[in-house]
Amino acid sequence: MTKRKLRIGLIGSGFMGKAHVFGYSIAMRVFDLPFDLELHTIADITDEAAAKAASSLGFARSTSDWRSLVTSPDIDVVNITTPNTLHRDMALAAIAGGKHVYCEKPLAPLATDAREMAEAAEAAGVKTQVGFNYLCNPMLGFARDMIAAGELGEIRGYRGVHAEDYMADSAGPFTFRHDPAGGGALADIGSHALATAEFLLSPAAGPITQVMGDCVTMIKERPDGKGGRRRVEVDDVGRAFLRFANGASGSIEGNWIATGRKMQHDFEVYGSKGALAFSQERFNELHFFSTDDHPGRQGFRRIEAGPDHRPYGLFCVAPGHQLGFNDLKAIEAAAYLDAIAGHRSEPYNFRAGLRIQMLVEAIHASSRAGTWKDVG
Template identity: 35%
Template sequence: MEKKELRIGLIGYQFMGKAHSHAYRDIPFFFDVEAKPVLKVVCGRNEEAVQQAAEKMGFESYETDWRKVVERDDIDVIDIVTPNNTHAEIAIAAAKAGKHVITEKPLAMNLDEAQRMHAAVTENHVIHMVCHNYRYVPAVQLAKQLVASGKLGEIYHFRARYLQDFIMSPSFPLTWRLDQKVSGSGALGDIAAHSLDIARFLVGEINEVVATAKTFIKERPIGSMTGGLSAKVSEGKMAPVTVDDATAIIAKFENGALGTFEATRFAGGNRNRNEFEINGEHGSVRWNMENMNQLEVYFAHDEEGLQGFRTIDVTEASHPYVGSYWAAGHMIGYEHTFIHLLYEFLQGIARGEQPKPDFADGLRNQAVLTAIEQSIQQQRWVNVEELLVKS
């Protein structure tokens, strides 16, 4: 029997556009999907560049106005991989047009936008997701299983560090990622948002935070992103950096656990060191994206003299998602996190079931980000629940 098709309209085509497009193309190869993705149209403002992207990534057509994509009758899904300040307008319009929606993180620029986006997808009964792809690393999914099963017992600590170094040079230009009007924040929204989502996924909701932030280089030459995390100077004029370069956070979880978070784009030698450790009464787990196929596990009940962290290669067929790929010990990579997340998104649409993380998760994460911003500004603890009630 011929499978149903889900026709994809991708808004944006650079770093994340490439990751999402690749995932859509590979999903049917590795997974038995109930609805096949069809790369229908990709959209970008630069006609020459988006036309080249359409040809390279395998889209049937291209547009230069996202509104035309949303209005098209031959589109089922709107996938948003544009800068943060565009997420709300596109997602709300897509939901009102009856399209299923997935957007890159963070969900929005602020809590008000996030609430309006959540209301739009809820009221229009469309499937929705936020692309926190690190949830879908098999090792992270295994950590979730261990926590949920109670093998670690009561959770005491969650600590996370997300370390990058790509903007350390003073000559790195001021791109949209360093402009608050476009990005909303710097290391906080760009990388700490991932750590906060993983913490909520693995440990539970955060109800109170205190934080500080630092901008090390105050002024940069104006420039633009050129793909991946590379950029070029577009003019000699200098402009002020309006976002944080680094943020440090202490968090209290609803279940009593204590969390600490560090996010910086000034950690020399760390290209993408996204890591966490969880400590519980019966054991601990820790993981680092730079060794993404491995999960370190410690159990307090191990035989005395043989206790300590052991390293598990999360490549067995019994591990989450891994059975769809290669033989044990044959590693998968970063791109597979998008395959897993978008597979769940497509299956959710086909079955009429809401996958996670969804806009409700995005809204909650936005509330935590807002609480952190307020804490930095006001130099005090901020309660997340109070923000949600007031807004």
């Protein structure tokens, strides 16, 4: 049976742009996708950069004009992997053209913008996806199922952190991430910690209902690339205490100056009957503690990823051989394509992306006010 062709347009060829392409390429070989995919057009900042990216990534066409890409009648899905402040205009233009939109996180620096994007997509009836691919790890899905099934008992506490050191050098230049419109560390990577907290705990503990934030700027200024210095106003570290609907409490941290950390996305969940611990630095493992174990034999046991943790088995028939970062992107892309085909709901749509931005803004507001804030 011949599958319908789905034509992909990508804006941005950097780290996440490549990850999207790798995700599609892997997904085409691992999953029984509902479409045949065509890498149609890639847009970048100059014609030369776009042409070079098209050649290396396998796109048939290239352009320096992203507007021509999002309005092209030959493109079905627009992927946005550009600086955060550009997401809104690009997504709204694509939605107006009837395109499905796959946008990297954070969805938009402001909740008002994210809401406009979500409402526009819903009104147009297009399918959307926000790139929170860490949630696609089979071990996180397994952890969520354990929590929802009551294996940890009553959920009492949570700790989450996303820490990296890509901004730890004070001599590093001012970038789009340091612009007040860009969001800061909490929005940039703390959003992953928030998304993970609610993904795991919502079935058993409910959503986050209150936050107490502490957002700090440690590196006050940076080189502006023109021989001068520019003041930094966004947070280098964003932390928050959390309260969940069932009364459980917890904390999260987003930190881009965590010296020595390259990819720490960790969580711990504490319940009345057991606990879970996870680190992205060893993300094919989940550690489980059970109070049912006999005294003298208690301790965290390691659960290694394997074919029993879907969809690991589609990648490898042997347990313990491990998935990689781009495999998570493939899982995310495959689920989104199934949603476009109408086979399932969207895995993490713009409405869900709006929810994370609302949490980020509530934490920022709490930090400024020095008090707890309710989250609607």
